[in-house]
């Protein structure tokens with residue numbers, strides 16, 4: 101056991117507000133602290149959540165009374181902070197993505213291997229009901245061999261303006277134009293964890309944006325990135341194929357990240373909005389099963405016969421709590437009345453991290469898994485810039501064999517069940 105966690109949050113923007121209460125309430129957390137480059141934000145958060153430990157900078161926090169850093173800074177800044185935290189001997193919980201360069205990803209994996217500190221990437225996609233369903237079916241062998249799957253993260257730029265403006269100042273478009281595949285883990289995590297495999301090769305194409313907001317294009321953002329959308333085909337280690345899409349210019353709102361299909365040699369899953377269908381081949385005959393009731397939230401099921409159901413659904417209503425397939429029985433009692441979000445995933449992400457850091461076991465989204473979720477995106481972007489050239493994706497391997505995996509469904513008792521992709 102590593103002992104209780106003293107968690108320092110770096111970044112006091114919008115997203116962290118969902119997580120401070122969950123960390124504070126977790127039985128393995130002793131204390132929390134905050135820092136932000138913008139002092140007013142830090143102080144507002146400290147006041148709102150009654151936090152006494154405030155630091156003037158990330159660097160001061162690293163020298164202070166914390167053993168864990170929780171990274172909630174803007175998406176393009178995670179890698180260097182995770183590296184500095186690990187070098188300072190701290191566990192790391194990071195909002196997605198892991199990092200923006202292959203070098204930073206490799207460095208994080210190297211440091212985690214060397215220090216045996218806990219690194220966990222809080223990836224909502226891994227815990228969403230459709231991923232849990234497909235992963236469980238593939239792992240059980242019921243679907244046969246994985247052959248093909250599709251997942252996407254659709255988030256139109258019009259819904260992003262305010263969040264980029266919040267921390268980006270006058271230069272906000274320079275960051276908003278980040279290549280969509282530098283934020284790839286909502287799509288990759290869902291289909292790769294469903295396929296129980298990882299990607300070896302990628303070929304991708306990007307949509308050259310020409311919108312009047314002038315966010316994408318040469319000279320318009322820090323990456324000279326012309327693409328608002330990128331779709332990639334991944335060739336997986338288990339010989340299956342996955343199509344991922346990261347779309348930032350799309351006439352769509354909700355659901356945002358989801359598996360459209362996950363196909364095996366014996367069975368397949370398909371989804372459309374709130375309809376989830378599982379088909380198995382028995383001999384020559386297809387046996388369909390409507391599994392919507394276990395993948396939708398109870399609120400969705402309750403309202404599904406109302407005339408405005410589809411409209412509400414398409415606008416994201418009823419999407420933030422858990423569905424029956426998500427095992428809430430494994431969560432700490434302290435989480436019972438806590439707010440959730442992103443398909444009921446927040447509590448699972450924090451709980452897995454805290455249990456992993458406390459026990460010294462590997463979390464399901466540990467550094468090696470996170471690398472396998474991130475690296476395909478970085479290479480998909482390179483491929484798209486090179487007009488679809490097929491590229492090899494570097495693989496950083498499996499976690500050390502002598503490092504036990506947390507078995508989140510059975511709390512601290514390891515049952516030997518497989519939770520890591522590979």
Ligand SMILES: NC(=O)c1ccc[n+]([C@@H]2O[C@H](COP(=O)([O-])OP(=O)(O)OC[C@H]3O[C@@H](n4cnc5c(N)ncnc54)[C@H](O)[C@@H]3O)[C@@H](O)[C@H]2O)c1
Pocket residue numbers: 110111112113114115116135136137138141157158171172173174175176177195196197222223224263266267442
């Ligand atoms: N579904 C998801 O998984 C999901 C959803 C939303 C956001 N996120 C991620 O959460 C992260 C935070 O998002 P947000 O919307 O809260 O961002 P935000 O822009 O609102 O806040 C980021 C904060 O970090 C601070 N900051 C930056 N560098 C710092 C440093 N070196 N030291 C101290 N403070 C620093 C900024 O001043 C800012 O206040 C992003 O990486 C985003 O990708 C993930």
